[in-house]
Amino acid sequence: MRDKAAFEQVFKIKGGDFINAGESSIRIRNILKDIGIDANIIRRVAIAAYEAEMNVVMYAQRGLMKVVINPEQIFLRVEDKGQGIEDIELAMRPGFSTATEEMRERGFGAGMGLPNIKRNSDHFSIRSSVGQGTKLEMIFELNGENG
Amino acid sequence: MTLDKIKESLNCRVFCGFDKLQIDINSAKASDLMSDVLRFSGPGKLLLTGLTNIQVIRTCDIAGICAVVFVRGKQPSTETIELSKKCDIAILTSDLSMFESCGILYANGIKGVTIKPKNNI
Ligand SMILES: Nc1ncnc2c1ncn2[C@@H]1O[C@H](COP(=O)(O)OP(=O)(O)OP(=O)(O)O)[C@@H](O)[C@H]1O
Ligand SMILES: [Mg+2]
Numbered sequence: 001m002r003d004k005a006a007f008e009q010v011f012k013i014k015g016g017d018f019i020n021a022g023e024s025s026i027r028i029r030n031i032l033k034d035i036g037i038d039a040n041i042i043r044r045v046a047i048a049a050y051e052a053e054m055n056v057v058m059y060a061q062r063g064l065m066k067v068v069i070n071p072e073q074i075f076l077r078v079e080d081k082g083q084g085i086e087d088i089e090l091a092m093r094p095g096f097s098t099a100t101e102e103m104r105e106r107g108f109g110a111g112m113g114l115p116n117i118k119r120n121s122d123h124f125s126i127r128s129s130v131g132q133g134t135k136l137e138m139i140f141e142l143n144g145e146n147g
Numbered sequence: 148m149t150l151d152k153i154k155e156s157l158n159c160r161v162f163c164g165f166d167k168l169q170i171d172i173n174s175a176k177a178s179d180l181m182s183d184v185l186r187f188s189g190p191g192k193l194l195l196t197g198l199t200n201i202q203v204i205r206t207c208d209i210a211g212i213c214a215v216v217f218v219r220g221k222q223p224s225t226e227t228i229e230l231s232k233k234c235d236i237a238i239l240t241s242d243l244s245m246f247e248s249c250g251i252l253y254a255n256g257i258k259g260v261t262i263k264p265k266n267n268i
Contacts (some may be wrong), residue, residue, distance in 0.1 A: 019226075022205040029209065043211060047185045050209045054181075107198045107206070112182030 006070050007035070013056045013063040015082060018106065021057040024065050025049035028076075035069065037142070044120040045074055045140050051113040052078040052136050058103050059083055060133065074140040076121075085128040092118070092126070148172055148255055150214050150237060153193065156251050157241040159216060162228050164237025167214060174258045177249050181206045187260050188212065195248055199223045201230050208234040218245045 009031070011024035029046040037045075049065065056063035060082025068075040085091045092114050099109025118124045121138035128134040151168040154161060161168070175193040178184050181202060184194060188210035195216045196203055204227055207215055214237040217223060223231075223238055231238045241248055253259075 018200075018202065021202065022209065026205070026208060043188055046209045047188065050206070051182065051185065105198075106200050106202050107179055107181040107184075107196075108202075110180040110182040112180070112186070116182055116185055 007031070008066070008068045011065045011067075013053055013060075013065055013078075013080070015057060015059075015061040015063070015080075017057060021054060022050055025053045028065070028067050031067070032069070032074070037069075037074070041074070041140055041142065045076065048117045048120045048138055048140075049076055049078075051117050052076070052138075054108060055113055055134075056080045056082070058099065058108060063133075072142055074142065076138040076140075077135065079133065079135045081133045084130040084132050084134055085126075086130050088126055088128060148252075148257055150193070150239075152255070153216070153252065153257075154239055156255060157216060157239070157243055157248050159239035159241045162223060162238040162240065163232050164214065164235070164239075167237040170213060170237075172214065172257060174260050175249075175252055176212075176260060177245055184212070185210050192260075193257070195245060195252075197221055197245060199227055201227050203227070204230045204234055204236055207236050213237065214239065216241055216248065218243060218248050 013024055025046055028049050032042045060080035063080030066077045090096055094115045095111040097109045097111035103109050122141045123139040125137045150170050150172055172193045173191045176187040177195040179196055179198050184206050192212045193214045194207055194212050195218055197219055199217050199221045217240045220242040
């Protein structure tokens with residue numbers, strides 16, 4: 001998909017920055033709105049991007065979110081330098097969370113972020129190494145059954 | 148039920164979004180969990196919550212929720228109100244508990260939302 005990309009942008013995410021947390025996802029959402037993408041797809045992309053962004057804010061030092069939009073698909077990659085995930089299968093389980101008390105007070109830590117990302121995207125992959133970081137990739141089909 | 152009616156029945160104070168009071172609210176969600184809020188999205192929806200930090204507003208913005216009621220007399224901070232104005236989200240506060248607020252709205256015909264399976268949101 002990369003060779004005929006119509007649009008590409010990278011956003012920086014800062015770990016621990018709860019004030020600006022979510023800004024990048026909102027900017028991506030606004031870009032999709034401007035392009036005129038279907039509202040349902042926008043919502044799914046925005047939710048997945050936001051959950052991924054919040055995870056970087058909560059569990060990593062810094063990260064990058066890249067969005068690539070072409071006529072067929074929206075591709076999102078969220079890559080961070082951080083603590084990484086020891087057991088991905090466990091992390092993917094609805095309800096599993098290592099969120100701190102502070103994060104829970106802000107309404108996070110339901111253990112539903114990664115499951116939400118999975119259910120809102122058409123393709124999803126996650127890779128992680130402990131002490132180094134985590135990489136999520138998501139694809140949203142623009143002409144598929146959900147469009 | 149319009150947001151204005153909801154305001155009356157929960158005895159709310161409106162902090163911002165006075166222009167939204169005529170919006171017809173068809174369903175509501177009560178939650179203090181942001182990931183849970185994100186499973187409930189779309190127009191004409193109301194969130195009842197006990198959390199008042201700015202992340203609640205950002206989450207509503209992402210989810211497309213147009214109005215929030217802060218229950219149990221919780222007051223929003225200036226940052227929260229500012230962000231709500233920017234995101235075009237109405238903020239109301241009520242002294243009622245979450246349970247009472249939900250009970251009143253339900254009795255008035257506001258429906259909850261049953262989460263449907265994957266991708267069908
Ligand atoms: N980018 C990441 N880096 C390190 N650990 C992560 C990352 N993303 C998720 N995790 C781990 O996986 C767990 C589950 O993540 P998930 O997003 O599903 O839930 P949560 O963030 O704990 O709560 P919620 O997203 O519902 O607010 C987290 O608690 C954390 O331990
Ligand atoms: Mg999360």
